[in-house]
Amino acid sequence: MTEVRVLLDGLVLGESPRWHDGRLWLCDWGAHELLIVDADGQRETVGRLDAFPFCIDPLPDGRLLVVAGSDRRLLRREPDGTLTPYADLRPLCDRPWNEVVADGRGNAYVNCIGFDLMIGEPPGPGLLALVTPDGAARTVAGDLAFPNGMAITPDGATLLVAESYASRITAFDLAPDGGLLGRRTWAGIEGSAPDGIALDAEGALWYADVPGRRCVRVREGGEVLQTVEVDRGCFSCALGTPDGTPTLFVTAAAWTGTANATATRTGRLLTAPAPAPPAARP
Template sequence: MTSTTLHQPECILDLRATLGEGPVWIAGEKSLYFVDILEAKIHRFTPSSRDHQTWSAPDRVAFLLPVADGTFLAGMPDGLRRFDPRTGGFSDHTIVEAEKPRNRLNDGCVDPQGHVWFGTMDDGEENPSGSIYRIVHDESGLHITHHDEGYTVSNGPAVSPCGKVLYVCDSPEQTIYAFDIKEDGDLENERIFARLDDGYPDGIVTDSEGTVWCGTWGGGRVARFKPDGTELPPIPMPVTNVTKVAFGGDDLKTVFVTTARKGLEAETLKKEPQAGSLFAFRTDVSGVPQQVFRLNG
């Protein structure tokens, strides 16, 4: 990053992805991983060296979440696989929602306890057939539990730094919901956390103060909300489709932003030639260190 001005986005990788999504900062590599869902590509970008590596996946990858053994849990259209960046290979296919062939996995996160939360959606973005799931791995293997349903396009999810609140978006409804997470992982006290009037809530993360940062599809900004739902001033972006942010850098105060070209008219793309690229800016509050999916935990 060359800019030191707070909240001033700059394009750091002129990638022009069709549907850039799912950024995660891997501190040990000082690199950002993210995906282009529609192009079935996985990207790794190292800001210090500008090194950019790309892998082709066997199908669309909606999210990548780091696992304790150095691999990633990859959300594929019909289930979960393990991706190993050291070999570029995929393995351990676990089917999710076999009874709903129109659905696909969409977004996910790792909570402070090392468990994964992810959602599904109707691939045609028409029916409220999506659900929210939790994954725990113990000595007997992988356990996937169902926790909520009725989402047309589930997005997020994100967990508060204390690990006690889950945030989930239903993007077409322009709504972010909040749940309390019980000790056993069940959800309770569903409530509306925030609504967007302009654009649609996409990926969300929380920072070290519990503020919720939300990419806005069609909204051209990163929206921000205090833990009580009060909206803070947004961060304007130079492109319309803002998908998700990740905090990175040595101090976790660099905000990386993925974006998308999908659905933009030719006239809009002329005005936003870098739509789909990777952006970054500095902020004054640190993010939360990226958690890893805990095996046998």
């Protein structure tokens, strides 16, 4: 059985972990805090954002893009920590926006699940938007069943997105203009609800599963390579290399429904040994 360690306790609802600049960055949605956590579990609050959800991913120049989901905006974090407007997403979808991933050209892909989960709206089709470096935004894919975690392959050729309500990882080819082509199922994962995802250097993918209380490593086609089980819902995951050691980071929290999502501090940042380091940035 894989050894799981609690690196940080007392979060409300941790999400969107990213291994960036040799450190783990993390969003605590419930506390509205952007955190950096070191290898000893010491946390530093480096920003606050009054939005739910909010997610991050670095641009090629190292600056972070930040999705202010409930505000329907994409922001950019400057080196001094200030947040500046980057793109207005309201014309594309008036529901909360979710995850973001950036490619090697400075394009960003942002998804909207298409309904407001936190107020109990019935599920609706989600979408994917492209935001180019000049801040222009356009829809590049629709009819997604709760689009969630995303990743781009190291060659910059393929975008992967977890469809939580369809139990699959969906792939798209990235066109020269940033558009998405060749939609296909990368991995069908029956019985799972994939949330946050992370690619490793061997081409496998980890996905977090809230109802399954686990993180699962799969290869293209859906073969399960490894499962890490925990005592609460797994919302997202990231791979990093603290002290050069491949490590899986997992954000987990007790989940009893939207009504109590931010009522208690059951959130944890967990770690477990990983068989491969993170995939290279595209």
